[in-house]
Amino acid sequence: MSAKAKLAKESLVIGKENGGEIKLEYSKLRRAVLTLRSLNHPLRKQMLTLIKQKKKITVTEIYDILKLEQSVASQHLAIMRRAEVVSTNRNGKFIFYSVNKKRIEEVTNLVEQLAQKG
Numbered sequence: 001m002s003a004k005a006k007l008a009k010e011s012l013v014i015g016k017e018n019g020g021e022i023k024l025e026y027s028k029l030r031r032a033v034l035t036l037r038s039l040n041h042p043l044r045k046q047m048l049t050l051i052k053q054k055k056k057i058t059v060t061e062i063y064d065i066l067k068l069e070q071s072v073a074s075q076h077l078a079i080m081r082r083a084e085v086v087s088t089n090r091n092g093k094f095i096f097y098s099v100n101k102k103r104i105e106e107v108t109n110l111v112e113q114l115a116q117k118g
Contacts, residue, residue: 038083044076056096
């Protein structure tokens with residue numbers, strides 16, 4: 001097993017609460033970081049805003065409206081798909097992108113919790 005794979009399965013006990021251990025699971029942390037990074041990029045913010053406005057949109061429409069190279073738009077959409085920030089739906093030969101509202105809500109709740117003073 002590679003060191004990276006081993007680390008992904010590990011967790012760190014960071015304290016105790018209500019008689020149980022508080023664990024920081026690296027796999028969950030990695031997923032959270034991926035999601036936050038996917039949202040914290042100027043072009044991806046523009047793309048997400050556009051997707052939200054249009055409700056559903058194809059990659060072709062995205063790169064036409066934002067005047068991007070197709071490969072650039074596709075790479076950024078792939079990052080947002082992996083982070084589950086956008087969802088896809090195939091209709092014939094077209095793939096439509098839409099905002100994954102449930103995931104955005106989860107991220108918003110997490111960020112609000114993290115921003116609170118403890």
